[in-house]
Amino acid sequence: MSNLIIFPIKKIKGKISLPGDKSMSHRAVMLSSIAGGITEIENFLFCEDCLATVNAFKQMGVKIKLPVTPIPPRRTSGATGQASHKSQARKTKIIVYGKGLRGLKKPAQPLYLGNSGTSMRLLSGILSGQEFYTRLEGDESLTKRPMKRIITPLKLMGTEIKGKKRLSNEYPPLEINGSPKLRAIKYKIPVVSAQVKSAILLAGLYANKETEIEEIIKTRDHTEKMLKLFEADIKVKGLKCKIKSSALCSPEKINIPGDISSAAFFIVGATILAGSHLVLKNVGLNPTRTGIIDVLKKMGADITVHSQQSTANSLQSPENRTPNTENRGFEPVGDIEIKGSQLKGIEIRGEIIPRLIDEIPIIMLAACFAKGETKIEGIEELRIKEVDRISSLCYNLKKMEAEIKEKKSEVIIKGVGKLKGERLNSFADHRTAMTLAIAGLKAKGKTVIENSGCIKTSFPDFREKLKEIVFV
Ligand code: S3P
Numbered sequence: 188m189s190n191l192i193i194f195p196i197k198k199i200k201g202k203i204s205l206p207g208d209k210s211m212s213h214r215a216v217m218l219s220s221i222a223g224g225i226t227e228i229e230n231f232l233f234c235e236d237c238l239a240t241v242n243a244f245k246q247m248g249v250k251i252k253l254p255v256t257p258i259p260p261r262r263t264s265g266a267t268g269q270a271s272h273k274s275q276a277r278k279t280k281i282i283v284y285g286k287g288l289r290g291l292k293k294p295a296q297p298l299y300l301g302n303s304g305t306s307m308r309l310l311s312g313i314l315s316g317q318e319f320y321t322r323l324e325g326d327e328s329l330t331k332r333p334m335k336r337i338i339t340p341l342k343l344m345g346t347e348i349k350g351k352k353r354l355s356n357e358y359p360p361l362e363i364n365g366s367p368k369l370r371a372i373k374y375k376i377p378v379v380s381a382q383v384k385s386a387i388l389l390a391g392l393y394a395n396k397e398t399e400i401e402e403i404i405k406t407r408d409h410t411e412k413m414l415k416l417f418e419a420d421i422k423v424k425g426l427k428c429k430i431k432s433s434a435l436c437s438p439e440k441i442n443i444p445g446d447i448s449s450a451a452f453f454i455v456g457a458t459i460l461a462g463s464h465l466v467l468k469n470v471g472l473n474p475t476r477t478g479i480i481d482v483l484k485k486m487g488a489d490i491t492v493h494s495q496q497s498t499a500n501s502l503q504s505p506e507n508r509t510p511n512t513e514n515r516g517f518e519p520v521g522d523i524e525i526k527g528s529q530l531k532g533i534e535i536r537g538e539i540i541p542r543l544i545d546e547i548p549i550i551m552l553a554a555c556f557a558k559g560e561t562k563i564e565g566i567e568e569l570r571i572k573e574v575d576r577i578s579s580l581c582y583n584l585k586k587m588e589a590e591i592k593e594k595k596s597e598v599i600i601k602g603v604g605k606l607k608g609e610r611l612n613s614f615a616d617h618r619t620a621m622t623l624a625i626a627g628l629k630a631k632g633k634t635v636i637e638n639s640g641c642i643k644t645s646f647p648d649f650r651e652k653l654k655e656i657v658f659v
Contacts, residue, residue: 191620191639191650193627194659195608198527199457201656204468205450207232207279207443209645210381211471211518213240213305214413215441216251217313217389219283220244221291222417224437226283230469231443233279235643236303241281243300243310248292250284285437288392289367293319297360300325302573302617302644304332305382307359309410311337312386315346316393317365324360328573328615334358336378337386344369344390344398371396379541379568381406381475384428388414388421391430402426406541407475409518416441416517444471444520448618449646451479451546453656454525456625458488459556463527465656469495472519478542480523482550486530486557494521532559532602540565545572548622551580554600555589556629567596573644574616583611583623587630608632617644624649628657 207230217240219226231237241251291313300306300323307323311334314321325332333356341348347364350357371394376383384402388410391398403426411428414421417435421428450470457463472494484490530553535543543550547566554561569576581593586609590601608630613620620639627634642649 189638189640191624191636191642193624193634193636195630195632196460196628196657196659197462198460198658199453199463199465199656200658202466202468203652203655205445205470205652206230206234206646206648208409208446208471209234209236209448210305210407210409211413211443212237213309214385214409215443216240216244216281216283217309218413218417218435219285219437219441220247220249220251221288221313221392222285222435222437223287224285224439226285226437227440228281228283229440229442230279230445231281232446232645234645234647235301236306236645239300239303240306240310243294243298243306244283244291246294246296246298248290249286252282254280285435288316288434291317294321297322297324300329302326302328302641304329304573307332307334307361308337308382309385309389311341311348311361311363312389314363315341315344315348315365315390316367316369318367319365321363321365322360323363330359332358333571334361336380336383340372340374340376340383340387341390343372343374344394346390367393369394371398373399375401376403379404379406381408381410381541385410388428388430392419392432392435394432397429397431399427399429401428404538404541405475407473409473412473412517444518445469446646447471447476447479448545449649450523451549452621452625452649453652454479454483454490454523455549455553456628457525458483458490458528458530459553459629461527463525465525467523467525469520470523472521474519475542478539479546479550481539482533482535482543483530483553485533486553486561487528488530489526489528491524492521493524494519530557530602532557532561532600534562534564536562536564544568545618548576548580548618549625551584551591551598551600552622552626555584555603555606555626557602559602561600561602562597564597566598572616574614574619576616576619579614579616579619580622583619584626586611587626606630608634610635611637613638613641615641617641617646621646621649624653
């Protein structure tokens with residue numbers, strides 16, 4: 188397994204743009220595949236997770252043109268070597284030839300989705316509306332992700348879907364026997380999860396009447412936004428969302444904004460390294476994702492957001508659409524400017540948690556360099572991500588001499604202001620690995636991160652981007 192070796196640096200300096208947002212890249216492929224028309228997806232994220240989605244639709248007969256032939260995720264227990272897909276990571280455009288809502292065909296083989304929970308949960312929604320049987324498989328980590336949260340509502344809609352039963356939950360592989368005419372449901376989602384919401388909305392495209400869902404706390408709304416972009420019959424009001432079956436129409440071009448979850452590593456890196464000055468260009472600034480900026484600013488970070496003229500929330504009518512007009516999937520975009528600064532500890536809890544769920548590992552690192560104590564509550568969902576991220580971060584940061592108290596659903600971090608370089612383990616989780624890499628930039632001595640190949644899951648260009656901005 189590949190090791191990533193990091194030495195301390197002085198500061199971060201530069202202006203870079205980032206690869207496309209992972210959540211939006213998945214959704215763009217899915218909706219383009221079941222829409223009418225051809226969609227060009229610019230700044231698509233060529234990572235293992237998104238390629239798993241691409242390969243699934245190719246196996247179901249969708250023609251998808253990529254700049255180079257993608258290598259499907261390998262059947263491994265998690266991490267893989269990092270060097271092999273470098274060239275792919277730099278290509279950005281794919282073209283999807285949509286088959287329409289009813290145009291997918293039965294795959295000859297099970298769909299292997301690697302490490303990607305988003306692929307599995309969202310695809311389950313689409314497959315619920317198909318007249319054929321599918322089996323969804325994944326790597327060792329994915330087979331430990333709970334699926335009852337999607338199985339319950341999809342069964343209510345009339346899908347035959349089952350996983351492997353263990354204790355009181357069900358886990359991949361999933362077997363799905365869809366139905367072309369699903370029952371519309373009215374459903375209050377008991378967990379806080381955009382993936383569950385999205386699976387139901389996508390199944391709602393195949394239902395007999397209007398499907399109505401309600402969230403407890405607002406989660407990322409890329410599915411709703413992108414469904415609007417594809418002219419679906421969808422209405423969103425606060426925590427409620429209604430969708431009716433309707434044909435999807437390609438917007439012809441989608442330009443995916445840079446991934447704020449990838450940006451987060453560099454935002455924190457530039458914040459904790461005194462004298463840093465970094466500009467991240469064209470980052471997605473959807474308010475359901477910008478919790479990281481709010482929290483860091485509250486901690487005293489020097490962050491300025493330069494918003495661009497945004498097309499967010501405004502649906503362009505087809506008459507006004509010029510084929511060459513770039514759009515950003517109607518998602519707000521902007522540049523983020525960060526300068527090194529001293530942080531202070533704060534309490535983080537409640538409605539902001541889903542707005543920064545994937546950034547908690549890197550916030551935990553920031554807290555190690557804040558004055559005073561940082562408490563993060565209500566983060567039990569972190570225990571069922573690609574790995575138990577509370578445990579993986581506590582194990583590694585403690586090894587670096589951080590002071591952290593870990594409870595079932597919270598962490599309390601005392602800012603120690605320094606860390607020690609160590610031999611660390613990503614536990615095959617991409618966000619753990621990248622957090623530790625940033626920790627290594629500020630730590631004393633050499634840091635070795637074992638099992639770092641997993642970074643390809645979401646950010647294959649991480650090392651190259653980092654090299655562009657470090658000042659030794
Ligand atoms: C995602 C939603 C989040 C997030 C994941 C991507 C998505 O998961 O953690 O990385 O694209 O919908 P949950 O919705 O399960 O919290």
